[in-house]
Amino acid sequence: MDYLDHLEAEAIYILREVAGQFENPALLFSGGKDSITLVHLAKKAFRPGKFPFPLVHIDTGHNFPETIEFRDWLVEQLGEKLIVGHVQESIDQGKAIEQKGKNASRNPLQTVTLLDTIEKYGFDACIGGARRDEEKARAKERIFSVRDEFGQWDPKRQRPELWSIFNGKIHKGENVRVFPISNWTELDVWNYIKRENIALPSIYFSHERDVVLRNGQWMAAAPALQIDNEDIVEHKSVRFRTVGDMTCTAAVDSVATELDDIIAEIKASTVSERGARMDDKVSEAAMEERKKQGYF
Amino acid sequence: MNILKFITAGSVDDGKSTLIGRLLYDTNSILDDQLEAIQKANRKNNDGTVDLAILTDGLKAEREQGITIDVAYKYFQTEKRKFIIADAPGHIQYTRNMITGASNSELIIILIDARKGVIEQTKRHSFLAKLLSLKKVLVCVNKMDMVGFDPFVYEKIKTDYLALADRLGLENVDFIPVSALKGDNIVNRSDRMTWYDGLSLLDYLETVNIADKKSHSWRFPVQWVVRPQTDDLHDYRGYAGRVLGDGLKTGDEVVVLPSGVRSRIARVELAEQTLDQAENGQSVIVHLTDDIDISRGDIIANAGHPPLAERNFEVNICWFDNKPLDKNQVYLLQNHTTVTKIKVADIHYKFDVNTQEKQYDTDIQLNDIGKIEIKAAGEVVFDLNRDFPENSQGILIDPRTNLTVGALMVDNVA
Numbered sequence: 001m002d003y004l005d006h007l008e009a010e011a012i013y014i015l016r017e018v019a020g021q022f023e024n025p026a027l028l029f030s031g032g033k034d035s036i037t038l039v040h041l042a043k044k045a046f047r048p049g050k051f052p053f054p055l056v057h058i059d060t061g062h063n064f065p066e067t068i069e070f071r072d073w074l075v076e077q078l079g080e081k082l083i084v085g086h087v088q089e090s091i092d093q094g095k096a097i098e099q100k101g102k103n104a105s106r107n108p109l110q111t112v113t114l115l116d117t118i119e120k121y122g123f124d125a126c127i128g129g130a131r132r133d134e135e136k137a138r139a140k141e142r143i144f145s146v147r148d149e150f151g152q153w154d155p156k157r158q159r160p161e162l163w164s165i166f167n168g169k170i171h172k173g174e175n176v177r178v179f180p181i182s183n184w185t186e187l188d189v190w191n192y193i194k195r196e197n198i199a200l201p202s203i204y205f206s207h208e209r210d211v212v213l214r215n216g217q218w219m220a221a222a223p224a225l226q227i228d229n230e231d232i233v234e235h236k237s238v239r240f241r242t243v244g245d246m247t248c249t250a251a252v253d254s255v256a257t258e259l260d261d262i263i264a265e266i267k268a269s270t271v272s273e274r275g276a277r278m279d280d281k282v283s284e285a286a287m288e289e290r291k292k293q294g295y296f
Numbered sequence: 297m298n299i300l301k302f303i304t305a306g307s308v309d310d311g312k313s314t315l316i317g318r319l320l321y322d323t324n325s326i327l328d329d330q331l332e333a334i335q336k337a338n339r340k341n342n343d344g345t346v347d348l349a350i351l352t353d354g355l356k357a358e359r360e361q362g363i364t365i366d367v368a369y370k371y372f373q374t375e376k377r378k379f380i381i382a383d384a385p386g387h388i389q390y391t392r393n394m395i396t397g398a399s400n401s402e403l404i405i406i407l408i409d410a411r412k413g414v415i416e417q418t419k420r421h422s423f424l425a426k427l428l429s430l431k432k433v434l435v436c437v438n439k440m441d442m443v444g445f446d447p448f449v450y451e452k453i454k455t456d457y458l459a460l461a462d463r464l465g466l467e468n469v470d471f472i473p474v475s476a477l478k479g480d481n482i483v484n485r486s487d488r489m490t491w492y493d494g495l496s497l498l499d500y501l502e503t504v505n506i507a508d509k510k511s512h513s514w515r516f517p518v519q520w521v522v523r524p525q526t527d528d529l530h531d532y533r534g535y536a537g538r539v540l541g542d543g544l545k546t547g548d549e550v551v552v553l554p555s556g557v558r559s560r561i562a563r564v565e566l567a568e569q570t571l572d573q574a575e576n577g578q579s580v581i582v583h584l585t586d587d588i589d590i591s592r593g594d595i596i597a598n599a600g601h602p603p604l605a606e607r608n609f610e611v612n613i614c615w616f617d618n619k620p621l622d623k624n625q626v627y628l629l630q631n632h633t634t635v636t637k638i639k640v641a642d643i644h645y646k647f648d649v650n651t652q653e654k655q656y657d658t659d660i661q662l663n664d665i666g667k668i669e670i671k672a673a674g675e676v677v678f679d680l681n682r683d684f685p686e687n688s689q690g691i692l693i694d695p696r697t698n699l700t701v702g703a704l705m706v707d708n709v710a
Contacts, residue, residue, distance in 0.1 A: 001298065001575065001576075001577055001578070002297065002298065003297050003298055003299045003378045005578070006298070006299050006577065007299075008579075009538060009577055009578050009579040010577075010579075012538075012579035013519070013538045013579050016519040016520045016536050016537070016579070017519060017633075019519075019520050020519050020520050020592045020633060043567070044566070044567040044579075045520075045536070045579070046520075046522060046536075047522075047567070047568055048522070048524045048526075048529055048532060048568060049522040049523060049524045050524070052520075132369045132371070133371045136368075139368045139369055139370065140366050140367070140368050155366070158366065159699055159700040160392055160393070160396040160616050160691075160700050160703070161396060161700075162395070162396055162399040162400075162689070162691055162700075162703045163399045163400065163689050164400075164538075165630055165631065165632065165689065165690065165691050167630060167691060167693055167698070167700045169628070169693055169695075169698040170698060171698060182369075183369070183371070183380060185371045185373070187373070188378075288356055
């Protein structure tokens, strides 16, 4: 079997295990390429039937408008259910406190809204698009990753995961995060998107926009970012390699307008995908610490 | 292009991390910001070179203690193949992590320090390779630079290892003399070992043939029943699952277990496209010619070579829990899509994992490997490990903690 067929078959198998083992699963959808790929795989796993889970989006309120537009278009096309958890609501309820200062981001606040949404709907499994090649703590995480009642990941108490037998047994209140594309690399995802002709939000492709220099990276000059006179704002041809919140996702210089250009760019790149994520640069264990708190 | 999944066994002292680091580095799989992070962490080997283990030690506790505790998965790719490395700790107290990594690998690289030869750890890792039915064993005799690239040292180790392999019944063993630190025989053939006429490690990994053993049978554990229940697809009823074994095709006569009902494959589907056949590992939807009651947990198999359905059977078990295996407790056996209550009827013996000697009258504790007899609450559908390894495997779950406490492979019916 070709390597993409192999990865696809494995992911479909994992999605069906979620459907078979859990009462009330959900697919965490961010509007990024990895979760869009998950949706495509879910179609292969369950069509012509309906998805046995809704899509759940945790909206920071600082998302790229193109992402939200794409999300709504996709959901309409699919005819599946979408649930949105709003970070703004968590802030309004006093459960999450907005960061202050120039580098303020709602990225860490998502965890609060995510855990609230899981509790509110009683989800026992949440499918996510995280990959092991993204980050070294993720490289250690199981495909079925158990979270305790507080949403926390305990890297020292992970269940052994053998062959393709996934233990989804949990106590009430716990939930499992499931990562069907754990074994895919960034390049695999792009090659698959090309092979399957999967539609993506426009910001993944080169476009012109105002960007502002922050900590050596170009960020979209958006209202969510505090921009003052000292800031350098330029109009550049850029694209986004990874799509999160506008406050933590940096753009890369690019003229890639087609998938082939993007694939060539990634092959030639000497910086990793998460090199453009400010949220990972806080400390060496930034991702591990956030995951322990209940992050995606 | 296909995928090769392999595990590296050995401890830090054998140069395991150096070997993986070199494979990643020399295939340009380490990017600038990752290298920068390594340099920032400022961890150095004794000889002043950058410690590449930090790439695989993803947890804070591992970096603090300088040891690998859990399996890490690493990915790299060349023009010819995509590789998935399970980097597992080699020490005896992490046997369960190694078993976890090995269970999803086709090939194992066993590292031997040229100065030390075949040691206890080599024997343990080789025993596990046999137990888990890995398809290929590659022995890398490392640190050849420390023994002056002496061919006699290499030949002696090869002879010793082949004797061990013979005793264990390990087939398909290959050897390469290397120096991971200096890069000899890793990507290119070394000009300091002209007496060696085989492939470099990377050439070997790119070309080694991992053929599935012909089983003459296939199994299709049903994961999910697709029933759209819409007006135009009113009678649609498809069984979703992943093929194990030789592959299935339209027209095959099948038996459904545990019910024993027979039928034929009417159609095979992937993503709403009809296929003529489905091969090993493919996730598809199968339709049968007869309208029969099938749900998750049932297994569809070729009628000519059906699997076994038994309540009492003997298994080799690897134990993962801090609490020893308890003969008075009920456990859950999960194999593919079924979960069955079981009890342990008898503990036959356990192995000394270093010498492979059997020890009788004993209990089974963390990291132990032994043979036990299981009594199940209902019929369990499986094959014997020697006939069809993929359908002989299962895990044990403690219903009180929900933890995965053991892994087993069915060895015999009782």
